[in-house]
Amino acid sequence: MGLGLLPLGLAFGVLITHAGLPWWCASLFTAVVYAGSFEFLLVNLTLAATPLATVALTAFLVNVRHVFYALSFPLHRVRGRFARTYSTFALTDEAYALSTGEEARSWSGARIVWLQVLMQLYWVGGATAGALLGSVVPDNVTGLDFAMTALFAVLALDAVRERCGDLPTPVLALLSALTARLVLPGQMLLAAFTLFTAALLARHLATRKRTTEGMSRA
Structure with missing residues (x-):
């Protein structure tokens, strides 16, 4: 480095x-x-x-x-x-x-x-x-x-x-950056990080919900 x-x-x-x-x-x-x-x-x-x-x-x-x-x-x-x-x-x-x-x-x-x-x-x-x-x-x-x-x-x-085993994370980052560039080009960095954080939180909640449902069925 x-x-x-x-x-x-x-x-x-x-x-x-x-x-x-x-x-x-x-x-x-x-x-x-x-x-x-x-x-x-x-x-x-x-x-x-x-x-x-x-x-x-x-x-x-x-x-x-x-x-x-x-x-x-x-x-x-x-x-x-x-x-x-x-x-x-x-x-x-x-x-x-x-x-x-x-x-x-x-x-x-x-x-x-x-x-x-x-x-x-x-x-x-x-x-x-x-x-x-x-x-x-x-x-x-x-x-x-x-x-x-x-x-x-x-x-x-x-x-x-x-993080080669976690491909969706860089994909989410790329989509967040592209969306921010198109929607808010003047505030791209702040918008991209906000979108990326929201996407990660949504994925976390969805994963936890599936895990909880799987445990309840078991």
């Missing part, structure tokens, strides 16, 4: 430099904001001197998915107030994907926190290096803007492979 975050951080650092912002903004954004895709949006918001209220609303809409992550993230294993605070702050898509997998069920809280620390170091280091080297990267380089999409695609593929 670190090898994936490093070039992604480099791409973000190069974007910072080409946008005309000082190099240290890359270090500041990645260390303090640390919100992945929102940081890419924050570059344009900063250049446009967007009001803080608009920035806050944008941040909420982009990162509202973390509310759903918290439902199954193993924060209960993390001990200590500081460690739990940092683990909550550093709950990224990558951290969630790694710490909720089948192999991670036996991981200790310390391992989860160190996983998050190392991933942020990769992110901060890559962005800082990209910003410092951004002046030598030509403006016509293509593909840097696809780095974030590529990383999410890999995370999705890994999730599907790990």
Whole structure:
């Protein structure tokens, strides 16, 4: 995962430099904001001197998915107030994907926190290096803007492979995303997560009802 975050951080650092912002903004954004895709949006918001209220609303809409992550993230294993605070702050898509997998069920809280620390170091280091080297990267380089999409695609593929026996779940996720894209394109992410959560709840209730009926017949 670190090898994936490093070039992604480099791409973000190069974007910072080409946008005309000082190099240290890359270090500041990645260390303090640390919100992945929102940081890419924050570059344009900063250049446009967007009001803080608009920035806050944008941040909420982009990162509202973390509310759903918290439902199954193993924060209960993390001990200590500081460690739990940092683990909550550093709950990224990558951290969630790694710490909720089948192999991670036996991981200790310390391992989860160190996983998050190392991933942020990769992110901060890559962005800082990209910003410092951004002046030598030509403006016509293509593909840097696809780095974030590529990383999410890999995370999705890994999730599907790990849950190969549960095919309806990725199907529900895909249908939720497509429906949200067609019905509410301006609020696609929030709408997709809401639909996906409703679909999972409906499936859970239907499964429990069938199980109860089967037990009563037996």
